[in-house]
Amino acid sequence: MESRHLLMISLGGVIGTGLFLSSGYTIHQAGPLGTIIAYFIGAVIVYTVMLCLGELAVAMPQTGSFHVYAEKFIGPGTGFTVAILYWFTWTIALGSEFTAAGLIMRNWFPHSPTWLWSLLFMVIIFTSNALSVRFFAEAEFYFASIKVLAIIFFIVVGSLAIFGILPVKGYHPEPLFHNLYQNGWFPTGFKGVFTTMLTVNFAFSGTELIGVTAGEVKDPVHTIPKAIHTTLWRLIIFFIGSIAVMATLIPWKKAGVVESPFVLVFKSIGLPFAGNLMNFVILTAILSAANSGLYASTRMLWSLANEGMISPIFVKLTKNGVPLIALIASMLGGVFALLSSVVAASTVYLVLVSISGLAVVFVWMAIALAEINFRKQWLKAGKKVKDLAFVTPLYPLVPIVAFTASLLSCVLIVFDPTQRPALFYMIPFVIGCYIIYYLKSNFNHFKAYLKGERK
DSSP: OOHHHHHHHHHHHHSSHHHHTTHHHHHHHHOHHHHHHHHHHHHHHHHHHHHHHHHHHHHSOOTTHHHHHHHHHTOHHHHHHHHHHHHHHHHHHHHHHHHHHHHHHTTTOTTSOHHHHHHHHHHHHHHHHHHOHHHHHHHHHHHHHHHHHHHHHHHHHHHHHHTTSSOOTTOSSOOTTGGGTTTOSOTTOTHHHHHHHHHHHHHTTTTTHHHHTGGGSSSHHHHHHHHHHTHHHHHIIIIIHHHHHHHHHSOTTTOSSSSOHHHHHHHHHTOTTHHHHHHHHHHHHHHHHHHHHHHHHHHHHHHHHHTTSSOGGGGOOOTTSOOHHHHHHHHHHHHHHHHHHHHSTTTHHHHHHHHHHHHHHHHHHHHHHHHHHHHHHHHHTTOOGGGOSSOOTTTTHHHHHHHHHHHHHHHGGGGOTTTHHHHHHHHHHHHHHHHHHHHHHHHHHHHHHHHHHHO
16 A cells, blocks of 8 residues: 555545534534534544554554554453454444445435345445455545545535625525524533543544554555644544534534535535535445445454464465455454344344444553553663654653543443443453453463373
């Protein structure tokens, strides 16, 4: 992969339906200014995590990187758990993304079955990943490019509307920034900022794909730092920029999840093609996330097998360097998630989604802690900080902030009744991962001991 691929893959993973569809609900919950503040804090948290990941990934560029770092600098049980959680997150997401893609297509083909479109997109995304890493990267580059161009267009058009250069239905004269404060700075109370923070971090998940691709990138010493350093401004422009436009043009009480806030803004400006345009962009966003998700989950399985934590069958590569068996296993996991969303949405699927929602935050905590321990070992070995090609600034403050803020995202869920079950499902699952790892590890040691006795 080249630099342009890495930049777009990290963007493609993070810009999804959370921004295009769910952002209106966030504004409704926290108020316009509260949402902007929450997204800004979230962007800073993600940036601190990426700065930690940058030092690790440049020093040790490996496919499926952060589970390897967790294994080396925290413990093998944590490495195994991080990999399982990350694989789990993206695999579960695949099921919902293929379903969503099928539903979007019914806007244009109302009498066609959803499953048929879902199956078609499964084949397309699987093929994109199966051909070669280069083919996957090119496909993701163009998928993500469409999303980025759509958001830039939205911000430009919305800004023109805010200042009255374009007419907006219901505003005479120009809207300016009255919606941000006309019902008070925090109409739902300042606690809305913290409640929103629980979901904001999930919206930013996918940025860490930079680390997953580390082992398959050309010149990681230059490519990865470039992608890391652009993380903050990209999140500010694309997320906070578009959220600010929505919050300014849509009264916060009218914002919700019935219709995409992007579509609401375009319609209020009088763009007749808004519905079809945004449905196309949302479809692209879904396919982009599925493409990145299948890649990430496949590499995690390969990395687990490469580290000897699961069956070596998943290490096998095609002549184009694709771990095909790991790819098939990840796709089957996505199919299982899709089936469970239909057959057992209120039981099995609810548990799966709850665990996957918190999994990324657990991964961020592991990245921050691994970076702290890596730096300690680096200095203990007699090496100097200046010898590192990429240095996490303000050490140890940055990794401590990254770890603490991520931990708070988990803990604060206790105070939100709607998201509290996620924590109750997540804790036993994590404990179960550790138990499975140590049982397997001890069993392998026991087998080796028996072989030694026979000798």
